[in-house]
Each structure stands twice: as structure tokens, then as C-alpha cells.
Amino acid sequence: MSVNSRRLLWMLAAIWMLAMVIGYAALHLPWVDAASIVLLPVSERPAVGPALASVLLQAAAVVLLVLVGGGTGFLIVRGLEWLSGLETAAIQWVIGLGVVSALITIAGLTVGFPSRLLGWLLTLAAAAALNQPIRRWAVQLVEGLRLATRPPDEPFFRWVRVGVLALPLLALTMTLVPPTAWDALTYHIEAPRYYLEAGRIVANHPNHFLGFPQYTQMLFGWLMLLGGDSAPALLHWAAGVSIGLLVVGFAHRLDHANAGWIACGILLASESFWLEMTIPYNDLFLGACVLGAVIIVLGASDGRQVAWAGVLTGLAVATKYTAAGFAVAMALLTVWIFRRRRPLHTVTLLTAAALLAFAPWAIKNILLDGNPFSPLLFGTPGFSDLDAWYYLRPGTGEPLWLLVLLPIRLTVFASEGSAYQVAVGALVFTLLPLAALLWSRWSERDQHLIRALLVFSVPAYLYWLVGAGVSWFLTQPRLLFPLFPILALIGGLVVETAGTAARLPAGERLVRPLVAVVLLWAAADSAVTWLAINPLPVTVGLEREDDYLLRRMxxxxxxxxxxxxxxxxxxxxxxxxxxxxxxxxxxxxxxxxxxxxxxxxxxxxxxxxxxxxxxxxxxxxxxxxxxxxxxxxxxxxxxxxxxxxxxxxxxxxxxxxxxxxxxxxxxxxxxxxxxx
CATH class of the missing domain: 3.40.50 (Rossmann fold)
Incomplete structure (x- = not known):
């Protein structure tokens, strides 16, 4: 490619980036919530002591469950020694919690749920029995963090790292407030509340959401049994952190440490990703499952290792039915990676492991609703053909020309309060086209990596796009959440590489400054959101729970x-x-x-x-x-x-x-x- 052609392409890239970032900024002003800020809401009769005791109890419950999950995963997950410590620790944690969730499901269906006291005794006993695996899992995690957090040489990447560490800490302070998020009150914590009230897992046909997969809901229910209804949000925050561990560990192992931190910044610049770290939803668990499975398949040398990717794929579907598209993409990626090494055998192992991991929740649905995929496909007593039609309303999808423009529309127009119900952020899609301009600067190994990420991402995206073409109600970008970390990794590689050539085109010089502006914009937006919610008074007992809920809802x-x-x-x-x-x-x-x-x-x-x-x-x-x-x-x-x-x-x-x-x-x- 001639010098002039390259300059022209970079000029077009600069126009593209500026248009996307300015469009995003114009419609996502950080100060729009300023009118809702209440600086110090103090109730007439504050109860500081009981509130702090509740916070400590719920935090202790989450820490114990995190440790039990990590220890369980360390005990059973083998054969992934080629991964970094951060990747291994995160994957073991997600799989370990899957085992814990399955055991809670089995107990809830058979003997029922214990009292709070007995629940604590059982949890403490599990932690004691797993003492050695927990210690070794924690050592592995700490050592991985030590290696991955060595300070970078360039000031730009140092400041990015500060933001990446600060934003999750800000989100952490918002986790232990009374829950107010829509889907949480509809089913994420309503399902476990209903089961705990009944003393066991029972059918609730009027609420069709209780037929959805419940990997996360079982964990939330156990935390609500031990401590209270704020603890699930803290566990979901930990799931968001696990995505960060996977991204940073993966990039560090491939000698792209800065790209990993940039990728985390791209994710946190998405308002919805950051907000999800503060509420008891399940999207971040789903993202961790999918990303962990992709990482394993990319580096696996045999079918036994791929089986762990199958377990994570099954847990992804056990988190959300919409993970079916990612399961298909995972199978295609496996076939492509193993195309010269028994692909049919390997993808069969992947599928078998996925079905096995999903089985506890399918069996639960068969027992309660007579439908393994309740309430979909075969219906339930509370989900008729009328409901099935209303749920999707096929034929309401968008025309092809609008579907083609979806990445632009999702970047610029999507927000928490819009019809899309999600703010994707300014960078997730914006940086992707720049990979073509930087392609020749990457090594053959890096080019292979990006091809593999696209082999997974493109089918998963097209699966979602077909759904959006069939039904307007499948246009929600939240259904793409598991794809964001993978796209962010590509964006991280773009930002890491841009600016490294001896003679830079003018357009290329804009990449890092624009990323810095977006990250600062996201930090300001998060700070304003934090001030508007003002979580600390209710957390420490200066504001009564009822007053907080009336203020928020x-x-x-x-x-x-x-x-x-x-x-x-x-x-x-x-x-x-x-x-x-x-x-x-x-x-x-x-x-x-x-x-x-x-x-x-x-x-x-x-x-x-x-x-x-x-x-x-x-x-x-x-x-x-x-x-x-x-x-x-x-x-x-x-x-x-x-x-x-x-x-x-x-x-x-x-x-x-x-x-x-x-x-x-x-x-x-x-x-x-x-x-x-």
C-alpha cells in the first residue's frame, strides 16, 4: 500500500472515530443526573450499628462463597497448566461456583433449604474441608496479580491502569445497598426469595422467569439465606472482576499486557458494563463463562482440555438461554482450531461436557414444569402459545439496512433509558475497523489470534443479528454482553499498537488521545451516577432502608x-x-x-x-x-x-x-x- 493511500485511510479512520466519539458524547452527558443528587440523606432514626453488622455479615458470606468456589474449582479443574495464574484462578472459580450452584439446586429440590444457622455451619464446614485447595487457589491468584500488575513504562498506560482499578472500586461501594434494579426485582432475586419463603424449590407458573436457567440465582439464594438481599450484587461484582482477570491474564500471557488493561478500560467505559457490577444480574457471570471457554479453546492441545471449555459453555447456557448462540459459535471455533486434529471428536467432547454442565437445571425444569427448556419451546402451565407469541412477536424485526447500521446505532444512541436498555460505550465497536490498518504490524501469532477471535465473534454476532431481524425484542444489545470482552481485546491490541510506528499518519495520532478522552468521560459519568445514587448513607445506617427505597424507586x-x-x-x-x-x-x-x-x-x-x-x-x-x-x-x-x-x-x-x-x-x- 502506498504512503498516500495509507494516509487517506487513516484520515477516514480519524473521521470515523471522531464521529462515533462525538456522537456518543453528545447523547451521553455526565451531568444529566445532577438534579437527582442528594448530598446527605439522613433518616430521623439512623441505625448505624445494625447496618454495619449487616454489611459485615453479607460481605463475609460473599467472601466465603468466593473462597469455596475457588477451592472447589482448584480441586477439580486439571490440565490447564499452560494458562496464566489469573486465567486459571478465574476459570476454576467460575466452574467451582457451578458445582456449588448445582449442589444447592439438588438440595433445594430434595431436602429443601436449611435454616440460616445451619446454612452458615455448612458453608464454614465446606470452607474448612477445602482449606488446602483454597490456600493454593489464593496463592495462584495473588501470584498472577503480582506478575500482571507490574507498572508499564509509558505514562498513557499507567493512567489507564489507574482508571481500570478505580472504577471497579467505585462500583464496589454501590453493591451493598437495597436492590432496586428492574430484572433483579422481577426474577434474579425474586426467584430465590420465593424458594426460600417456600423452604424448597417449587414451581411458580405465573412468573415465567422462574423457568429460566438458574446458575446465578441459586448462588444468590444461598447468599440471601446467609446474609441478606444486598449480597448477590457483591457476588456479581466479583464476576465482573473475574472477566477483568481473564482479560488481563490472557493478554499478559501473550506478551500484550498493555492491551489487556486497555481492553478492561474499554469495557468499563461502557456505562452498562460498569453498572452491572453494582447490581444482582447474571450477565457478567455469562461473560466470564464465555470468555473462559474461548481462552481454553484457543490454547488447548487436546480434547480433554476442550472439555473444560464445554463445561463453561454449559454453565453459560445454565446462566441464560440466549447463550445458545455463543454455544454454536464455540462449536465453530473448536472445529476451526482443531481442523487438522480430529475436529469431530473434539467438538463432540465439547458438546457432551456442555450438556452435562447444563443438566442439573434441565432436570429441575423437567421436574417442576415438564419442560427442560422451560418456559420456551414446549410451554408450561403458565406459559401458553399466546405467551410464546407475545414474548417474541415474530415479524417485528428490523429491515436489513437498519441491521447493517446497528453497530453505529448501538454506539451512539443506545443508553440505559433508551429502547435498547443498554449503553454499549464509545469504544467497543469504534476501534474494530482500525485493526485492518494495523494488520501488517502484527506478528503471525497475533494475526492468528485475531482471526480466531473473529471466527468466534462473527457467527455469534450474526446469530444475534438474525434474531434482531426476526423480532424487535431481540435487538437488545444486552444479549451481546458476552461478546464485549472479546471485542475489547481486539480494541486493546489496536490501541497498544497504534502510535508505535516510526512515522505516524495524522489519523493514527488521534487513537490514544481519543481513548483517553472517552475513559475520562466514563469516569465523570460514573462519578455523577455514584453521587445520584449516593449509596454510603444507607450502607452505614444513616439512611433507613425504606427511605432509600422511596428515594430511589x-x-x-x-x-x-x-x-x-x-x-x-x-x-x-x-x-x-x-x-x-x-x-x-x-x-x-x-x-x-x-x-x-x-x-x-x-x-x-x-x-x-x-x-x-x-x-x-x-x-x-x-x-x-x-x-x-x-x-x-x-x-x-x-x-x-x-x-x-x-x-x-x-x-x-x-x-x-x-x-x-x-x-x-x-x-x-x-x-x-x-x-x-
């Missing part, structure tokens, strides 16, 4: 308090509200947000619907009015129509009595009138 928590105050025996059905964690077992959730449409399709007449609800034992109806308005005015493909709204008004007038009203536009609570 407003009228939703007020509605949950009102429902909890209903007489004993009251059963409340929610409409357009799936979050029932703070309501407890007195609530039947509208988990699909389609209860009214579903019952209209089945029974039609409001009187028949009211009669059906009475037959199910429903005594009260909580209508999330704001949720209904959102579906009618913002949701592009909801099937509700004017006849459905007229029927709802008829139901309100003829079969229900209003007993509580939150401003007329947020929530209304009705008592279901007795049969006439």
Missing part, C-alpha cells in the same frame, strides 16, 4: 408497601408490573406484562375475566397505570387496542372498587368485588 415502593399492608390472605394480581420482590408472596406478577391482553384473548368479556380471577383466589388488582400508558404510547408492537382499554374501563366500573390511588397516573389498587 418512588411510587413503586410506595405501592409495594400499600399491598403489603393489605389484610392477611389478600392475593394481589399486578397488571403491567412484573416487579413484585418487595410485595412478597401476596402478589401474582404480570411477568410478561401481557396479563390483561392474554385474558382478553382467552375469556373476552370483563365479567368472565373477573370470574376467572376470583376462581384463582385473586382478591385485589394493582394496576401500573404508567406501564399501561407506556405500552400504548411508546411500545411499537403491543397488541393492546381500543377495545381492550374499553373492556378494562368496564372491569373497573363493574367489578372492582378503588381503594388506593398514586397520583392518578402511576398506580391504582383495586379490591375485586365479590361475585354477584
Amino acid at each position: 418512588g411510587v413503586h415502593y410506595a405501592a409495594m408497601q400499600t399491598v403489603r399492608d393489605l389484610p392477611d390472605g389478600a392475593v394481589t394480581l399486578t397488571l403491567w408490573e412484573p416487579r413484585v420482590y418487595y410485595c412478597g408472596n401476596g402478589c401474582t406478577p404480570d411477568s410478561m406484562i401481557n396479563q390483561w391482553w392474554h385474558d382478553r384473548e382467552r375469556f373476552g368479556d370483563p365479567a368472565a375475566i373477573a370470574a376467572q380471577w376470583r376462581a384463582e383466589g385473586i382478591t385485589h388488582i394493582l394496576v401500573h397505570e404508567a406501564g399501561l400508558v407506556f405500552l400504548l404510547e411508546e411500545e411499537p408492537f403491543d397488541p393492546l387496542d381500543a377495545a381492550d382499554i374499553a373492556a378494562l374501563d368496564q372491569l373497573r366500573e363493574q367489578h372492582m372498587t378503588l381503594i388506593w390511588d398514586a397520583f392518578g397516573f402511576a398506580y391504582r389498587l383495586y379490591e375485586l368485588d365479590p361475585a354477584r
Whole structure:
């Protein structure tokens, strides 16, 4: 390639980077949450002592579970000595926790859950029995950290490392607050709460989410048994750290230590990735499983080693069904890596190990719902064909020209409050095209590495893209989360290499300054978010939990308090509200947000619907009015129509009595009138 051609391409690359970064910055201003900042919310009767005791108890529970997971993994995972200490420790931890989660599932299905005291005794006994493996696992981890954290020579990379270490610590301070995240209150901690309340794992057909794989939910449930409902977020934070360990350890082993730290910075510059480290979700566990499996396959020398990648793949699917696309990509990567060394045999071992790892949760679903993939494919008593159609609404996908532009749209327009529900960050996709311009500077080994990462990433991305073309509801970039660390590694290699040539094109000189600006922007955004949430007062007991929840969730928590105050025996059905964690077992959730449409399709007449609800034992109806308005005015493909709204008004007038009203536009609570 001529010098002029290279300069032109770098000029175009500079325009591309500037457009993406400026577009992102314009729509992701860090100070937009400033109005919600409350500097020192102090309750009238602070309870510092009990709050600190609760924090210590929950932190101790998480530390114990982390150690038991690491010790268990160290005991059983063998044959991966060629990995770095950080990679090995993280992979052993994820697999060890998978074993612990499977044991909790088996216990919950058979003998039930123990008391808190017995749970502590069992956990302490497990830690004592695993004393030597835990020690050796911890030594391996510490030694890996020592090697990977040697200070770099260049100031740019030193400052990147400071940011990479600081942002997770900031997130850590936000983990031990009362949970408020949407999916957490819908099922991530609602499922274990329901099981613990029942004393064992039982079916809950009205909440279809309880059929989803529960690798993480079982761990969350054990922590809630030991300490409380803030501990799961701390464990999810640890899962985010494990992704960082895998990225840094992998890059360091391949003599690209700076690229590993840059990759972590790219991930943390994604607002949603950073926020996920503060809440009890499962995406970071999924990301750790997928990244660990890819790392093993890339360096494995035989099928026995690949089997551990299969275990991680199975645990990924046991975390989230949407990992099926990554499982397919993993099989393709395995075939490509072993294309000259018995590929069919190796991919068979990968598949068998994955099925074995997934089996405990498939068996649980068979026992409770008669469907190993509950609630999908074969349905459940609470998930009909109507629900299956509503869940995906096939035919609502995006046209091809919009699908092609998705990386740009996700970078610039996606945010936590948008229809995408995720902020991807300015760098995940932006840096990828620059790899083509730097290709000739990489060694043959590095080129092979990037090819292999693309062999995995492209099929996984296309799998998601096909889904987005079929259904608008599969366009969520959160489904791509496991791909972000792999794309970030490519971006890290780009940033590490850019600026190393003797004579730099002007466009190439922009790479590192733009990355620095984005990382500073992300740090400012995270700081403003931290100030808006202000987690420390409630953590140390200066702010009461109820006051914090009212401050953070407003009228939703007020509605949950009102429902909890209903007489004993009251059963409340929610409409357009799936979050029932703070309501407890007195609530039947509208988990699909389609209860009214579903019952209209089945029974039609409001009187028949009211009669059906009475037959199910429903005594009260909580209508999330704001949720209904959102579906009618913002949701592009909801099937509700004017006849459905007229029927709802008829139901309100003829079969229900209003007993509580939150401003007329947020929530209304009705008592279901007795049969006439």
C-alpha cells in the first residue's frame, strides 16, 4: 500500500472515530443526573450499628462463597497448566461456583433449604474441608496479580491502569445497598426469595422467569439465606472482576499486557458494563463463562482440555438461554482450531461436557414444569402459545439496512433509558475497523489470534443479528454482553499498537488521545451516577432502608408497601408490573406484562375475566397505570387496542372498587368485588 493511500485511510479512520466519539458524547452527558443528587440523606432514626453488622455479615458470606468456589474449582479443574495464574484462578472459580450452584439446586429440590444457622455451619464446614485447595487457589491468584500488575513504562498506560482499578472500586461501594434494579426485582432475586419463603424449590407458573436457567440465582439464594438481599450484587461484582482477570491474564500471557488493561478500560467505559457490577444480574457471570471457554479453546492441545471449555459453555447456557448462540459459535471455533486434529471428536467432547454442565437445571425444569427448556419451546402451565407469541412477536424485526447500521446505532444512541436498555460505550465497536490498518504490524501469532477471535465473534454476532431481524425484542444489545470482552481485546491490541510506528499518519495520532478522552468521560459519568445514587448513607445506617427505597424507586415502593399492608390472605394480581420482590408472596406478577391482553384473548368479556380471577383466589388488582400508558404510547408492537382499554374501563366500573390511588397516573389498587 502506498504512503498516500495509507494516509487517506487513516484520515477516514480519524473521521470515523471522531464521529462515533462525538456522537456518543453528545447523547451521553455526565451531568444529566445532577438534579437527582442528594448530598446527605439522613433518616430521623439512623441505625448505624445494625447496618454495619449487616454489611459485615453479607460481605463475609460473599467472601466465603468466593473462597469455596475457588477451592472447589482448584480441586477439580486439571490440565490447564499452560494458562496464566489469573486465567486459571478465574476459570476454576467460575466452574467451582457451578458445582456449588448445582449442589444447592439438588438440595433445594430434595431436602429443601436449611435454616440460616445451619446454612452458615455448612458453608464454614465446606470452607474448612477445602482449606488446602483454597490456600493454593489464593496463592495462584495473588501470584498472577503480582506478575500482571507490574507498572508499564509509558505514562498513557499507567493512567489507564489507574482508571481500570478505580472504577471497579467505585462500583464496589454501590453493591451493598437495597436492590432496586428492574430484572433483579422481577426474577434474579425474586426467584430465590420465593424458594426460600417456600423452604424448597417449587414451581411458580405465573412468573415465567422462574423457568429460566438458574446458575446465578441459586448462588444468590444461598447468599440471601446467609446474609441478606444486598449480597448477590457483591457476588456479581466479583464476576465482573473475574472477566477483568481473564482479560488481563490472557493478554499478559501473550506478551500484550498493555492491551489487556486497555481492553478492561474499554469495557468499563461502557456505562452498562460498569453498572452491572453494582447490581444482582447474571450477565457478567455469562461473560466470564464465555470468555473462559474461548481462552481454553484457543490454547488447548487436546480434547480433554476442550472439555473444560464445554463445561463453561454449559454453565453459560445454565446462566441464560440466549447463550445458545455463543454455544454454536464455540462449536465453530473448536472445529476451526482443531481442523487438522480430529475436529469431530473434539467438538463432540465439547458438546457432551456442555450438556452435562447444563443438566442439573434441565432436570429441575423437567421436574417442576415438564419442560427442560422451560418456559420456551414446549410451554408450561403458565406459559401458553399466546405467551410464546407475545414474548417474541415474530415479524417485528428490523429491515436489513437498519441491521447493517446497528453497530453505529448501538454506539451512539443506545443508553440505559433508551429502547435498547443498554449503553454499549464509545469504544467497543469504534476501534474494530482500525485493526485492518494495523494488520501488517502484527506478528503471525497475533494475526492468528485475531482471526480466531473473529471466527468466534462473527457467527455469534450474526446469530444475534438474525434474531434482531426476526423480532424487535431481540435487538437488545444486552444479549451481546458476552461478546464485549472479546471485542475489547481486539480494541486493546489496536490501541497498544497504534502510535508505535516510526512515522505516524495524522489519523493514527488521534487513537490514544481519543481513548483517553472517552475513559475520562466514563469516569465523570460514573462519578455523577455514584453521587445520584449516593449509596454510603444507607450502607452505614444513616439512611433507613425504606427511605432509600422511596428515594430511589418512588411510587413503586410506595405501592409495594400499600399491598403489603393489605389484610392477611389478600392475593394481589399486578397488571403491567412484573416487579413484585418487595410485595412478597401476596402478589401474582404480570411477568410478561401481557396479563390483561392474554385474558382478553382467552375469556373476552370483563365479567368472565373477573370470574376467572376470583376462581384463582385473586382478591385485589394493582394496576401500573404508567406501564399501561407506556405500552400504548411508546411500545411499537403491543397488541393492546381500543377495545381492550374499553373492556378494562368496564372491569373497573363493574367489578372492582378503588381503594388506593398514586397520583392518578402511576398506580391504582383495586379490591375485586365479590361475585354477584
